[in-house]
Amino acid sequence: MSSFLDIISKPTVFKDRNVLSPSYIPPMLLFREEEIEKIMVAISPALKGQRPKNIFIYGGTGSGKTATAKHVMKKIEEMTSPASAGYLNCRVYNSRYRILQKVVKDRIPSLDKPGFGLSFLYEKLLEHVGEKGLQFVIVLDEVDMIKDLDDLIYMLTRANDELKNGNISIIGISNKLDFKSRLDPRSRSSLYETEMVFAPYTSRQLQGILDQRVKMGFVEGAVRESAINLAAAIAAGETGDARYALKLILRAGEIADEEGIKEVTDGEVEKARRNVDEDVASEVIATMPEHQQLVLYAVANLSISGSRYSKLGGGDEGFLMSGEVYEEYCRVCRESRKKPRSARWYREYLNDLELLGLLIMVESGRGIKGHTRLIKIAYPPAQMKKNIENNWSIVGG
DNA sequence: CCTCCACAGGAAGCGCAGGAGT
């Protein structure tokens, strides 16, 4: 065991790990200059005291939507005219009531207590904006999470009609494509006054972004250029997700530290990739309900010990039958003194596990036991089993 | 042919935590 001092004085490739975190907003936002420009143009009427246009931003994960919006917000706050911006993540504030409550209490601290009615908060917001002739921009991140978005947009549009002085406008952000069609036509045309699509970053752009962050976050010369390029290429090959690219390079740095290497090379990036993927799998397992884990555990067990019906011809080796898996699951339950779920629910668990990509299932169809399903584990069973067991030691089962 | 077995998946209902609304 190494002491705390040993740990903090251990040599590291990092200079400042914070700049590699996904929530960090760099002072210079690369490859989104055009988008920033376009947003500023849409906002600019505010400078002349006119109503800015609402904006809708669409783009996949890690395409810089939130970073760009926050960057613009900073610029808005710097404007000379009375302008102000508020950022809300709609995963947390997912109804017009909560949004209104949050906005009002941020602006008017004396109202930071529960129990106010919707209409009261609405009046207070109007007062606040109207008194100062404020140009108020609300950024709604993950706007598709709002349950009564139509009502919210209607409310804000009406607010603009009532305001003699000042205006309220919206920047909505989402990564859901089908979301637009779920909107009421009137609120749609209102929210989509200016529509923008953020394309995924290309490999070259990701290189640039990684370059920038590596310069700030790593000790000079600690990361080989080819390692950066590899990380960029991997991320671009997936979805052009900058967050994923950053995670790769961060993990690669951590691996280098663990191994006591002074330089991050392609090898560390490769390891990081496997590492990050495994992280995802074990995270998925950790968040599953206990009995779903037990089902998966039963499948892993049988995959190791072999199926009683394994003499199926035609490339079906290694597949298990639904019935025997359920038996094994019940046995595991008895062993740990837990009441097994019903067979019906067990099937739902199987379907979920398939959806998560942890199991592979095929309909039997030909010649076996009527209508059943053949089940196979999607990862090496021993590793999977260990993965689940690790989880239980935390829970205490 | 019919019946039974082994299973899939729909429908209805139930208890309860936690979210929505005031």
Add this chain to the structure above:
DNA sequence: ACTCCTGCGCTTCCTGTGGAGG
């Protein structure tokens, strides 16, 4: 802060499908 109600996780029951065996 407080109440009401929705939705979730699950069980029970049921209908449907297709091979096995008489």
